[in-house]
Amino acid sequence: MTVAPRSSAGRPAFTSITPVRAYEGVVSQIEEAIFEGRLVAGDRLPSERDLMGQFGVSRGTVREALRVLESNGLTRSRPGDPGGATVLGQSSGRLTKALTTFARLGQIGAAELIEFRMVVEGSAVRLAAELHDESSLAAMEAAFEAMKVAADESSEAFSAADVSFHLAVSACSGNSLLSACSEFSRDMVLHLTSENLRDSGDPPERMQETLRRHGAYLHAIVAREGRRAEQLARQDLFDYYGGELTERERARLEILLMV
Amino acid sequence: MTVAPRSSAGRPAFTSITPVRAYEGVVSQIEEAIFEGRLVAGDRLPSERDLMGQFGVSRGTVREALRVLESNGLTRSRPGDPGGATVLGQSSGRLTKALTTFARLGQIGAAELIEFRMVVEGSAVRLAAELHDESSLAAMEAAFEAMKVAADESSEAFSAADVSFHLAVSACSGNSLLSACSEFSRDMVLHLTSENLRDSGDPPERMQETLRRHGAYLHAIVAREGRRAEQLARQDLFDYYGGELTERERARLEILLMV
DNA sequence: ACGGGATACTGGTAGGACCAGTGTGCTGGA
DNA sequence: TCCAGCACACTGGTCCTACCAGTATCCCGT
Numbered sequence: 001m002t003v004a005p006r007s008s009a010g011r012p013a014f015t016s017i018t019p020v021r022a023y024e025g026v027v028s029q030i031e032e033a034i035f036e037g038r039l040v041a042g043d044r045l046p047s048e049r050d051l052m053g054q055f056g057v058s059r060g061t062v063r064e065a066l067r068v069l070e071s072n073g074l075t076r077s078r079p080g081d082p083g084g085a086t087v088l089g090q091s092s093g094r095l096t097k098a099l100t101t102f103a104r105l106g107q108i109g110a111a112e113l114i115e116f117r118m119v120v121e122g123s124a125v126r127l128a129a130e131l132h133d134e135s136s137l138a139a140m141e142a143a144f145e146a147m148k149v150a151a152d153e154s155s156e157a158f159s160a161a162d163v164s165f166h167l168a169v170s171a172c173s174g175n176s177l178l179s180a181c182s183e184f185s186r187d188m189v190l191h192l193t194s195e196n197l198r199d200s201g202d203p204p205e206r207m208q209e210t211l212r213r214h215g216a217y218l219h220a221i222v223a224r225e226g227r228r229a230e231q232l233a234r235q236d237l238f239d240y241y242g243g244e245l246t247e248r249e250r251a252r253l254e255i256l257l258m259v
Numbered sequence: 260m261t262v263a264p265r266s267s268a269g270r271p272a273f274t275s276i277t278p279v280r281a282y283e284g285v286v287s288q289i290e291e292a293i294f295e296g297r298l299v300a301g302d303r304l305p306s307e308r309d310l311m312g313q314f315g316v317s318r319g320t321v322r323e324a325l326r327v328l329e330s331n332g333l334t335r336s337r338p339g340d341p342g343g344a345t346v347l348g349q350s351s352g353r354l355t356k357a358l359t360t361f362a363r364l365g366q367i368g369a370a371e372l373i374e375f376r377m378v379v380e381g382s383a384v385r386l387a388a389e390l391h392d393e394s395s396l397a398a399m400e401a402a403f404e405a406m407k408v409a410a411d412e413s414s415e416a417f418s419a420a421d422v423s424f425h426l427a428v429s430a431c432s433g434n435s436l437l438s439a440c441s442e443f444s445r446d447m448v449l450h451l452t453s454e455n456l457r458d459s460g461d462p463p464e465r466m467q468e469t470l471r472r473h474g475a476y477l478h479a480i481v482a483r484e485g486r487r488a489e490q491l492a493r494q495d496l497f498d499y500y501g502g503e504l505t506e507r508e509r510a511r512l513e514i515l516l517m518v
Numbered sequence: 519a520c521g522g523g524a525t526a527c528t529g530g531t532a533g534g535a536c537c538a539g540t541g542t543g544c545t546g547g548a
Numbered sequence: 549t550c551c552a553g554c555a556c557a558c559t560g561g562t563c564c565t566a567c568c569a570g571t572a573t574c575c576c577g578t
Contacts, residue, residue: 021530023326035363047559058532060319067282067323068330072360079278079560080540090365098357101331104294106349106435116436119382123515130514176365177375181440226514252433255389255485256382259518280561306528317563338529339570528571
């Protein structure tokens with residue numbers, strides 16, 4: 001048996017290699033061009049037949065590369081479209097997809113998702129409270145008013161308005177990572193708890209309770225009381241979902257209640 | 260001009276459609292099998308030539324589907340390997356990649372990443388403090404001791420030991436989403452600040468300072484003082500990176516200091 | 519019994535072919 | 549002159565065949 005050389009940190013200096021495949025070279029070159037800004041949103045890639053010439057590979061290889069880029073949310077191909085694939089801009093779609101895949105593969109449960117959501121959404125609320133200006137404050141208040149109206153319509157409309165409210169708040173945080181993670185965890189939590197809850201829709205009492213709690217931390221946001229707003233947002237999540245969790249899971253969540 | 264019908268929430272009821280492509284059907288069927296547990300890590304997919312029979316599509320289509328699955332971290336193909344592609348288990352690799360893409364595409368700066376890291380890593384530290392058992396505590400303390408030793412060796416060894424310490428702590432939090440996000444933001448922050456800092460490596464004083472600060476919140480962890488540990492961890496990040504940020508960026512970060 | 523080569527697979531790549539769309543530009547009619 | 553409408557060039561989507569370079573297995577000869 002041969003011994004791999006070791007670095008000073010004590011870890012093997014050799015890493016497992018994977019054979020370099022032709023399409024990976026195509027992917028990385030195009031990716032690099034996008035990351036470096038040589039290709040920006042709206043730009044068009046050459047056609048597949050052009051690319052096979054430029055890269056010196058077959059069309060199948062080019063297509064595999066384009067499939068990967070498309071699956072990563074970097075480009076989009078449309079049949080019959082002159083000019084080749086379109087370069088897309090930033091979107092939380094890929095991040096959301098990756099987080100969802102991670103959660104489903106790892107058998108992430110509702111409790112862990114709610115925990116994560118308490119952290120990221122709470123922080124987003126705090127930042128929104130401390131940093132909002134007139135226009136973003138107006139957007140949040142308008143979204144809240146829309147929730148009030150929707151509560152009298154249907155539970156679906158209320159749910160949609162609720163989503164809009166959370167979006168307005170997390171957008172106001174000014175941190176796109178936090179808002180993307182908030183968005184993901186909100187969707188995923190809704191999805192996971194839908195079997196138990198969504199069937200019947202939120203009953204009116206629950207909608208009123210949600211309105212009251214959201215209103216409470218919106219007040220804290222208006223008053224620029226960041227920590228209190230975060231506290232209330234976390235408490236809101238805890239109370240809303242706590243009933244469906246086990247005692248042990250609730251105990252974990254309680255750790256995060258105090259901010 | 261025709262008007263799209265609107266739902267009660269006031270948003271268009273029509274969503275943009277994309278033509279369903281054959282490979283997408285293959286991807287979704289295999290994905291579904293993996294998510295539902297019918298395929299678990301280590302299982303083998305049929306060979307490409309078998310799959311083209313089972314799905315009734317050409318080999319090129321099967322290969323495009325396999326490339327997408329592989330790029331999503333769900334499977335891996337190896338030439339000459341009987342049994343077809345291997346189904347992989349959960350890994351933070353794909354999530355890290357997606358977050359990295361998101362950050363690079365969105366021109367996410369160091370300040371925003373550090374902000375995100377203060378949130379997720381701080382919460383992970385708090386959970387670790389409140390929830391650790393003997394073995395995980397021992398792992399964290401061992402990692403800290405390794406940092407002390409490595410500080411006398413080289414800045415590379417110290418950096419590696421530092422990473423191991425953070426890994427031990429976030430693993431102890433028991434929330435894989437938080438630890439994956441911590442891991443990503445740590446790597447990304449290191450990457451972004453490397454041009455300025457890594458060139459010369461951390462000077463010994465800075466290593467000692469890091470040791471002192473990490474030691475401080477490790478003490479809080481040992482004492483199960485979750486909030487204080489989180490506070491110290493956030494402060495640690497703020498102090499370590501604050502010097503490289505603008506006044507405006509520091510002001511944002513200060514919002515998150517108090518927990 | 520055992521070593522080594524033939525064999526039957528695997529994925530990686532190339533190249534050709536056809537189809538259904540989409541724009542564009544040209545042509546013919548008003 | 550202007551415009552409607554058709555032909556054409558080109559796109560991506562899909563299929564097919566073929567070949568190569570690996571790997572694992574099995575069987576045969578020693």
